[in-house]
Amino acid sequence: MEKFTTVTGVGVPLKRSNVDTDQIIPAVYLKRITKTGFDDALFAAWRKDPDFVLNDPLYKSGTILVAGPDFGTGSSREHAVWALRDYGFKVVISPRFADIFAGNSGKQGLVAAKVPEPNVERLWELMDASPGLELTVSLEDCTIVAGGETFAFDIDEYTRWRLREGLDDISLTLRNEDAITQFEARRAGWLPKTLPIASTVAE
Amino acid sequence: MYTEESAPRTLAEKVWNDHVVVRGENGEPDLIYIDLHLLHEVTSPQAFDGLRAAGRGLRRLDQTIATEDHNTPTLDIDRPIADPTSRTQIQALRTNAAEFGVRLHSLGDAEQGIVHVVGPQLGLTMPGITVVCGDSHTSTHGAFGAIGLGIGTSEVEHVMATQTLPLKPFKTMAINVDGILRPGVTAKDIILAVIAKIGTGGGQGYILEYRGSAIRALSMEGRMTICNMSIEAGARAGMVAPDETTFAYVKDKPHAPRGADWDEAVAYWRTLPTDDGARFDREITINADELEPFVTWGTNPGQGIALSENVPDPDDFADENDRAAARRALEYMDLTPGTPMKDIPVDAVFMGSCTNSRIEDLRAFASIIKGKTKAESVRVMVVPGSAKVRLQAEAEGIDKIVEDFGAEWRFAGCSMCLGMNPDQLAPGERCASTSNRNFEGRQGKGGRTHLVSPLVAAATAIRGRLSSLSDVAEEVMA
Numbered sequence: 001m002e003k004f005t006t007v008t009g010v011g012v013p014l015k016r017s018n019v020d021t022d023q024i025i026p027a028v029y030l031k032r033i034t035k036t037g038f039d040d041a042l043f044a045a046w047r048k049d050p051d052f053v054l055n056d057p058l059y060k061s062g063t064i065l066v067a068g069p070d071f072g073t074g075s076s077r078e079h080a081v082w083a084l085r086d087y088g089f090k091v092v093i094s095p096r097f098a099d100i101f102a103g104n105s106g107k108q109g110l111v112a113a114k115v116p117e118p119n120v121e122r123l124w125e126l127m128d129a130s131p132g133l134e135l136t137v138s139l140e141d142c143t144i145v146a147g148g149e150t151f152a153f154d155i156d157e158y159t160r161w162r163l164r165e166g167l168d169d170i171s172l173t174l175r176n177e178d179a180i181t182q183f184e185a186r187r188a189g190w191l192p193k194t195l196p197i198a199s200t201v202a203e
Numbered sequence: 204m205y206t207e208e209s210a211p212r213t214l215a216e217k218v219w220n221d222h223v224v225v226r227g228e229n230g231e232p233d234l235i236y237i238d239l240h241l242l243h244e245v246t247s248p249q250a251f252d253g254l255r256a257a258g259r260g261l262r263r264l265d266q267t268i269a270t271e272d273h274n275t276p277t278l279d280i281d282r283p284i285a286d287p288t289s290r291t292q293i294q295a296l297r298t299n300a301a302e303f304g305v306r307l308h309s310l311g312d313a314e315q316g317i318v319h320v321v322g323p324q325l326g327l328t329m330p331g332i333t334v335v336c337g338d339s340h341t342s343t344h345g346a347f348g349a350i351g352l353g354i355g356t357s358e359v360e361h362v363m364a365t366q367t368l369p370l371k372p373f374k375t376m377a378i379n380v381d382g383i384l385r386p387g388v389t390a391k392d393i394i395l396a397v398i399a400k401i402g403t404g405g406g407q408g409y410i411l412e413y414r415g416s417a418i419r420a421l422s423m424e425g426r427m428t429i430c431n432m433s434i435e436a437g438a439r440a441g442m443v444a445p446d447e448t449t450f451a452y453v454k455d456k457p458h459a460p461r462g463a464d465w466d467e468a469v470a471y472w473r474t475l476p477t478d479d480g481a482r483f484d485r486e487i488t489i490n491a492d493e494l495e496p497f498v499t500w501g502t503n504p505g506q507g508i509a510l511s512e513n514v515p516d517p518d519d520f521a522d523e524n525d526r527a528a529a530r531r532a533l534e535y536m537d538l539t540p541g542t543p544m545k546d547i548p549v550d551a552v553f554m555g556s557c558t559n560s561r562i563e564d565l566r567a568f569a570s571i572i573k574g575k576t577k578a579e580s581v582r583v584m585v586v587p588g589s590a591k592v593r594l595q596a597e598a599e600g601i602d603k604i605v606e607d608f609g610a611e612w613r614f615a616g617c618s619m620c621l622g623m624n625p626d627q628l629a630p631g632e633r634c635a636s637t638s639n640r641n642f643e644g645r646q647g648k649g650g651r652t653h654l655v656s657p658l659v660a661a662a663t664a665i666r667g668r669l670s671s672l673s674d675v676a677e678e679v680m681a
Contacts, residue, residue, distance in 0.1 A: 016528075017527070020642050022642040022643070030623065035356075068524055069404065069524060074434075074640060074642060076338055076339040077246065096404050097407075099407055100434075100439070103354075104358075107357035158231050158369075158371070169369060170257070170361050172369070173364075174365060177365075180236070184366075189467075190468035192238060192266065192328070192332060193265045194458070195264060195265040
């Protein structure tokens with residue numbers, strides 16, 4: 001994962017609440033078995049509408065999405081993050097994120113920046129006043145600069161550290177391998193075991 | 204969520220604390236041990252690829268199990284899967300499972316089915332465990348008093364490699380449901396009412412614990428229906444404290460503990476219910492006596508009302524976001540404010556999904572349609588949650604009841620809940636569905652979904668428009 005410090009790019013206003021992951025990437029695109037190449041799938045249904053914001057040439061190259069509350073609800077599909085990432089988004093700003101989506105973002109270098117609702121509305125105003133406005137998002141001090149105004153955002157401190165360091169979770173966890181082994185030695189014998197396969201015929 | 208062991212604790216705290224491998228300090232997450240990892244074909248291929256690239260294997264094959272469910276056809280299952288992308292994804296799981304040694308129940312196998320139906324029916328899901336799956340509806344398993352978490356593919360790979368997950372402790376919310384449900388009102392109506400009350404974001408950051416006399420009175424199937432949709436309220440997990448109902452359900456399942464192990468397990472499980480005086484971060488109350496059959500009118504699961512009510516007017520919502528969302532939803536759903544919900548005709552009825560496809564759900568549906576004929580204009584599809592549920596239903600004659608009614612009796616899978624297989628709505632079609640999500644296009648591009656209980660689905664299939672059990676009964680009386 002690349003280290004994330006600061007990103008400057010075009011802000012894309014997505015003035016909708018409850019943008020669920022079925023809208024971010026419809027299920028039909030989940031049949032792929034690769035982890036990249038999902039840019040065409042992002043908001044696939046909505047992009048068929050010529051008036052959808054990403055079909056406006058001003059926003060086509062946007063890298064910072066500014067959305068309404070409850071972004072990323074529904075299905076746990078990490079494909080939603082891959083699609084945003086593959087399209088070119090580095091940051092999503094919303095007053096509230098679904099927990100699983102926020103977690104998935106942190107694993108893939110996408111910043112899910114929480115901003116109070118009035119400030120999201122202010123960002124929309126600024127972007128409406130100068131369409132194509134560039135925003136600067138900094139993980140150094142957790143700020144968004146837009147049209148001369150500065151807004152603070154909230155992100156989980158541990159996720160912020162990992163994003164800034166570009167660290168991969170599995171290698172971090174494996175530093176605790178001894179602790180995992182010791183934990184396993186203490187586990188009760190009745191806990192579920194998938195192997196060997198228990199006969200289901202006699203039930 | 205760090206109450207001292209001597210102080211009163213919640214169910215969630217107890218299970219969480221018993222799985223901490225390394226306690227996080229200075230804002231770091233806890234490293235949590237995962238007892239059971241469930242896999243399916245959609246969210247696993249990239250995780251297996253990651254393992255392969257890093258030269259890693261699965262740490263605990265004996266705590267991992269896979270099944271095929273999202274892409275599997277529910278007709279002609281003995282023939283090659285027609286859609287090449289679905290076929291490729293299923294084949295990828297088969298290849299990966301063989302290469303890494305993962306137990307897999309493939310299409311055609313007696314244990315194949317929706318992953319959240321398979322875990323409980325094998326007796327792998329049990330109280331007090333942590334269970335994860337790359338699927339948001341893993342919350343289903345919380346019905347046993349387990350912590351069931353839906354995870355993303357990076358986390359799937361992480362669990363494969365380490366059998367742990369770094370997780371921040373969650374807040375706890377008590378959902379108190381006291382009273383007695385009226386006839387025709389079910390677990391599905393409880394959870395739809397909860398989501399309408401707290402909203403799709405109301406549970407964010409929380410593990411919900413469903414409590415109260417109405418929850419205690421539910422079967423395990425009903426509890427699974429409720430916990431299943433916790434994610435639709437934004438929660439990471441939902442739980443119900445284990446009790447005699449739970450123990451009776453788990454006992455003698457193929458992988459349930461036996462003999463002395465069983466006694467030890469039950470003794471531990473009895474310590475899990477929330478202690479008197481334990482504090483929840485938030486509590487809400489639902490009066491079960493007053494609940495009616497529920498239905499959604501919009502495009503998120505929080506947009507629900509009692510079936511006896513009318514389509515709401517967006518202008519009546521206090522919040523501007525809610526107004527805008529309601530307007531957009533009504534346009535998509537092609538509904539006019541003020542229309543009685545019961546006047547809305549449907550084109551299709553879908554009886555299935557990890558929310559409502561267990562044997563008890565099928566029995567409830569069958570009990571209403573028995574001896575009747577479906578409304579002519581409605582397509583009705585009944586999809587059991589697993590091959591085993593299908594066999595059991597057939598042993599009870601439910602397949603015959605379904606077919607005599609004029610409905611389609613299908614093989615097991617996720618089916619029209621999300622339409623990754625050929626079971627989809629056509630654009631503009633309207634469906635009463637026992638599934639969990641009414642998002643735009645969820646059941647097929649342009650399809651319109653009303654979430655309902657199996658009883659409402661059955662009554663709707665009979666009358667051709669959204670109906671409750673009492674509507675059917677009245678017609679019989681008249």
